[in-house]
Amino acid sequence: MAGAELEVLSALDKAKTQWYHFTAIVIAGMGFFTDAYDLFCISTVTKLLGRLYYYNPSTHKPGSLPPNVSAAVNGVALCGTLAGQLFFGWLGDKLGRKRVYGATLLLMVVCSIASGLSFGSTAKSVMTTLCFFRFWLGFGIGGDYPLSATIMSEYANKRTRGAFIAAVFAMQGTGILAGATVSIIVSAAFNNAYHRPSFSEDPIGSTPPQADFVWRIVFMLGAIPALLTFYWRMKMPETARYTALVEGNAKQAALDMTKVLEVELQAEQEKVDKIRAADNFGLFSMEFAKRHGLHLVGTCTTWFLLDIAFYSQNLFQKDVLTAVGWLPKAGTMSALEEVYKISRAQALIALCSTVPGYWFTVAFIERMGRFTIQLMGFFMMTVFMFALSIPYYTLRDHHKYHIVFIVLYAFTFFFANFGPNSTTFIVPAEIFPARLRSTCHGISAASGKAGAIIGAFGFLYAAQNSHEGKQDPGYPTGLGVRTSLIILGVINGLGFLFTFLVPETKGRSLEEITGEDRYDAEFAPYP
Amino acid sequence: MATTRRSRTRYSGSQRSGDFPIACAAWYPSFPNSRQEDLAYIISGKVTDESDTASTGSLELFHYDYKDGDLASAHIHDVDEGQLLQSIAIHPKGGGAVCSFSSDCKLYNLGKSSGLQLKVSDQDLAPLKDIGPQMAMIFSTDGSRLATGGKDGHLRVFEWPSLTLLFDHPDGYGLLKSIDISLDGAFLAAIPATGKYCHVWDIEKSTIITTIHNSNKNELFGLCKFSKDGTKPFLFLTITRGGEGSGIGVWDMEAWNKLGIKTFSRDPITSFATSHDGKWLAIGDAAGVIRLIEVKKMQISQTTTDAHTSKVTLLDFSPDGRVLMSSSIDSPLSVTKRNLDKEWKEWQIYVLLLSLIVGSAILFYVFFQHSDSFWNFPLGRDQPARPPPDAIYGHVTDFDGGEFM
Numbered sequence: 001m002a003g004a005e006l007e008v009l010s011a012l013d014k015a016k017t018q019w020y021h022f023t024a025i026v027i028a029g030m031g032f033f034t035d036a037y038d039l040f041c042i043s044t045v046t047k048l049l050g051r052l053y054y055y056n057p058s059t060h061k062p063g064s065l066p067p068n069v070s071a072a073v074n075g076v077a078l079c080g081t082l083a084g085q086l087f088f089g090w091l092g093d094k095l096g097r098k099r100v101y102g103a104t105l106l107l108m109v110v111c112s113i114a115s116g117l118s119f120g121s122t123a124k125s126v127m128t129t130l131c132f133f134r135f136w137l138g139f140g141i142g143g144d145y146p147l148s149a150t151i152m153s154e155y156a157n158k159r160t161r162g163a164f165i166a167a168v169f170a171m172q173g174t175g176i177l178a179g180a181t182v183s184i185i186v187s188a189a190f191n192n193a194y195h196r197p198s199f200s201e202d203p204i205g206s207t208p209p210q211a212d213f214v215w216r217i218v219f220m221l222g223a224i225p226a227l228l229t230f231y232w233r234m235k236m237p238e239t240a241r242y243t244a245l246v247e248g249n250a251k252q253a254a255l256d257m258t259k260v261l262e263v264e265l266q267a268e269q270e271k272v273d274k275i276r277a278a279d280n281f282g283l284f285s286m287e288f289a290k291r292h293g294l295h296l297v298g299t300c301t302t303w304f305l306l307d308i309a310f311y312s313q314n315l316f317q318k319d320v321l322t323a324v325g326w327l328p329k330a331g332t333m334s335a336l337e338e339v340y341k342i343s344r345a346q347a348l349i350a351l352c353s354t355v356p357g358y359w360f361t362v363a364f365i366e367r368m369g370r371f372t373i374q375l376m377g378f379f380m381m382t383v384f385m386f387a388l389s390i391p392y393y394t395l396r397d398h399h400k401y402h403i404v405f406i407v408l409y410a411f412t413f414f415f416a417n418f419g420p421n422s423t424t425f426i427v428p429a430e431i432f433p434a435r436l437r438s439t440c441h442g443i444s445a446a447s448g449k450a451g452a453i454i455g456a457f458g459f460l461y462a463a464q465n466s467h468e469g470k471q472d473p474g475y476p477t478g479l480g481v482r483t484s485l486i487i488l489g490v491i492n493g494l495g496f497l498f499t500f501l502v503p504e505t506k507g508r509s510l511e512e513i514t515g516e517d518r519y520d521a522e523f524a525p526y527p
Numbered sequence: 528m529a530t531t532r533r534s535r536t537r538y539s540g541s542q543r544s545g546d547f548p549i550a551c552a553a554w555y556p557s558f559p560n561s562r563q564e565d566l567a568y569i570i571s572g573k574v575t576d577e578s579d580t581a582s583t584g585s586l587e588l589f590h591y592d593y594k595d596g597d598l599a600s601a602h603i604h605d606v607d608e609g610q611l612l613q614s615i616a617i618h619p620k621g622g623g624a625v626c627s628f629s630s631d632c633k634l635y636n637l638g639k640s641s642g643l644q645l646k647v648s649d650q651d652l653a654p655l656k657d658i659g660p661q662m663a664m665i666f667s668t669d670g671s672r673l674a675t676g677g678k679d680g681h682l683r684v685f686e687w688p689s690l691t692l693l694f695d696h697p698d699g700y701g702l703l704k705s706i707d708i709s710l711d712g713a714f715l716a717a718i719p720a721t722g723k724y725c726h727v728w729d730i731e732k733s734t735i736i737t738t739i740h741n742s743n744k745n746e747l748f749g750l751c752k753f754s755k756d757g758t759k760p761f762l763f764l765t766i767t768r769g770g771e772g773s774g775i776g777v778w779d780m781e782a783w784n785k786l787g788i789k790t791f792s793r794d795p796i797t798s799f800a801t802s803h804d805g806k807w808l809a810i811g812d813a814a815g816v817i818r819l820i821e822v823k824k825m826q827i828s829q830t831t832t833d834a835h836t837s838k839v840t841l842l843d844f845s846p847d848g849r850v851l852m853s854s855s856i857d858s859p860l861s862v863t864k865r866n867l868d869k870e871w872k873e874w875q876i877y878v879l880l881l882s883l884i885v886g887s888a889i890l891f892y893v894f895f896q897h898s899d900s901f902w903n904f905p906l907g908r909d910q911p912a913r914p915p916p917d918a919i920y921g922h923v924t925d926f927d928g929g930e931f932m
Contacts (some may be wrong), residue, residue, distance in 0.1 A: 053904070054905060056906075057905075066903050091876065103877065103880060107880070123904050124904065125895070127902060128898070132887070242780065244759060245760055250760050253758060254786055257761060257779075257786050258786045260826075261786060261789050262790065
């Protein structure tokens with residue numbers, strides 16, 4: 001009788017744990033969801049901004065943002081993210097991370113709403129205030145990113161840590177999808193209410209004045225996930241956890257404690273001195289360079305290279321898709337139709353490739369290991385990128401090959417997420433010694449953001465048509481889409497090569513990986 | 528490079544004078560919605576009448592004001608129980624105070640509804656009623672577990688508030704001197720009165736994880752406390768070594784190896800407390816000296832010598848860690864202020880952030896005035912922020928249904 005009762009209790013316990021883990025994933029992941037939504041939603045509305053504020057009757061083309069403006073609008077949030085990561089990282093150490101939650105999320109909510117309410121009397125005031133608020137929105141996002149990562153650690157347990165982290169990170173894919181979906185819904189609703197002819201039929205009439213509301217609403221709706229994140233985080237029970245045990249810092253904590261206690265036997269004095277000497281390498285010491293220097297180079301370069309490819313593609317998908325012909329030429333659509341078609345195309349790509357990529361990582365990361373997944377990811381990205389860039393003109397010019405192009409393009413995203421995008425986030429948290437772990441993770445993340453900024457700006461210029469006259473107004477001639485895609489393929493290939501600098505972490509204890517277990521062999525613990 | 532602050536502070540606290548000693552006392556956690564940051568509450572059990580056969584006592588409620596720091600006038604309520612309070616455990620989230628008397632266990636609530644008075648709760652404490660007086664009671668950090676150690680050495684862990692018995696060890700380990708639950712509620716440590724060893728159990732599995740023994744005959748364990756800091760998984764045991772002084776020993780929580788010991792006092796340590804954030808320890812010794820220790824460096828940061836003259840029987844950090852309550856036989860209930868470093872307060876972050884934002888707004892405004900060449904608007908500097916007027920006024924389609932008109 002008692003036995004049966006105990007069985008029931010333990011089954012309930014297990015069920016409770018699974019449900020608890022699910023809610024923990026959603027709550028911890030809401031931060032990432034919000035970040036992805038905010039960073040991504042700009043890409044669906046930049047064309048609309050061009051039509052609204054840059055219409056030049058003499059060009060006979062729909063207005064479009066000049067290169068520097070487009071780069072500014074797309075990139076300012078990324079710059080804010082970089083600044084925010086540094087500022088809140090420093091502040092978090094001083095104050096304790098929990099106190100910083102309120103500040104970052106409040107900033108994000110206020111700036112989402114404010115960017116939608118950008119001062120509107122002249123075009124210049126709109127664009128300037130938009131950039132101002134997008135910068136501070138990025139600042140809040142940058143501060144929130146490491147907090148989300150910390151919450152993840154507090155809720156994971158040792159066994160399922162890899163899969164848990166991957167699942168939380170997958171909320172980013174959901175955020176991208178949500179951004180595209182919201183754009184679809186808003187633009188379709190407005191298009192329905194204010195239907196207009198296409199640009200070629202009626203240049204001025206194709207842009208209703210109400211189109212101005214569309215981009216503002218899309219931005220303002222970004223405040224909702226931020227508020228949800230705030231609410232859920234406040235409601236989350238305080239987990240009392242030995243995070244040191246979860247993150248594998250217990251040995252480091254024990255070593256630090258040993259150093260400040262008294263030595264009981266004289267014979268131990270030498271050992272303690274050795275521990276003190278050996279353990280004391282800082283970030284800029286020879287010791288670190290010898291043991292982890294190549295690892296740091298590996299994590300930084302792979303994250304950097306990945307983000308160049310990932311962000312350039314995410315933000316400029318529509319240019320590629322237009323060049324290929326999957327999106328109709330701008331002149332054949334009205335303003336709202338264009339937003340609708342762009343968002344729909346981006347939602348489809350996200351749904352069919354980005355989001356599944358994340359979930360495949362969740363499923364396979366513990367079985368295949370981070371190293372294999374990252375290698376495979378980069379390799380496939382290189383293969384697919386070359387596969388679609390080398391026969392680019394054939395694929396582009398023949399209508400029947402459009403599907404092939406889209407499929408190949410989608411596969412590169414799939415393998416970006418079932419691959420380096422997820423692993424470059426997880427690995428730095430596992431291979432560096434505990435004391436330097438957050439610093440090294442921060443450096444790798446910052447180099448990733450640098451790659452994102454380069455990708456965002458660089459692709460914009462590089463992808464312009466190389467024939468004079470065919471590029472978008474205001475841009476210099478570039479290398480053309482085909483050459484840019486080939487360059488991206490080469491970058492992915494470099495990422496593949498640099499991955500060999502990073503060690504495999506699956507199945508090995510954290511102490512083995514960081515080399516801290518050498519202490520065990522040489523310095524037995526006190527009796 | 529750390530400087531040791533061995534400040535011998537002048538006694539900067541307050542005392543409550545009384546004829547009779549305090550049996551035990553604890554801080555009541557502040558109300559979550561309370562706006563008054565400068566008030567806190569203490570519940571203590573006072574001995575009102577001592578005789579050889581039986582002692583009687585009462586419960587007292589004190590209201591401590593951080594600004595005045597005066598306990599003498601702080602007594603606000605008295606509950607005459609007629610029996611002596613053996614031990615008290617206060618729920619960390621304000622769920623009440625469980626008080627164990629010589630023949631009974633009761634739960635008291637303190638709340639606005641009871642008008643800042645101690646009121647016996649209606650909650651049924653049936654499982655606790657017949658187990659006799661409990662010498663030590665403690666809640667886990669999240670308030671979901673209550674561990675009790677009886678006079679007969681019977682150790683129990685209940686789930687709270689359902690009071691389901693999770694862990695039951697009737698074997699007499701002798702009088703239990705000290706028990707503690709780990710931060711994550713997984714382990715229970717207990718030291719018997721003999722002080723010869725310390726047991727650690729896994730609460731869920733009800734199995735013994737390890738038994739820590741004295742390393743030599745002279746050593747005796749006193750009190751146990753798990754670290755309450757999530758980044759430092761340790762078990763602290765106070766150790767008294769005859770002749771060599773007493774100190775705190777540290778054990779790690781994975782292999783339960785002794786990491787070392789640090790001596791703090793010449794006299795035996797008689798009471799031990801950790802702060803709620805786990806960053807500080809407080810020890811009181813038989814000479815009445817209270818020492819505050821920073822866990823990170825295991826160094827004494829504050830020493831108070833004039834609060835008590837006899838052995839310190841009780842130590843408790845206030846919930847926010849600003850003051851430390853202590854008691855001894857001769858001078859019941861004193862509160863010592865702590866010398867804390869100035870920390871960044873929350874409003875200071877907001878001020879910093881706001882000033883950064885205002886600064887950047889000014890920069891953006893300057894940019895705004897000079898940025899025509901950057902933006903390159905087709906219609907020049909004052910291009911209106913909307914499509915040309917034709918789009919608004921010039922088309923029949925404008926006047927279909929669905930417009931603002």
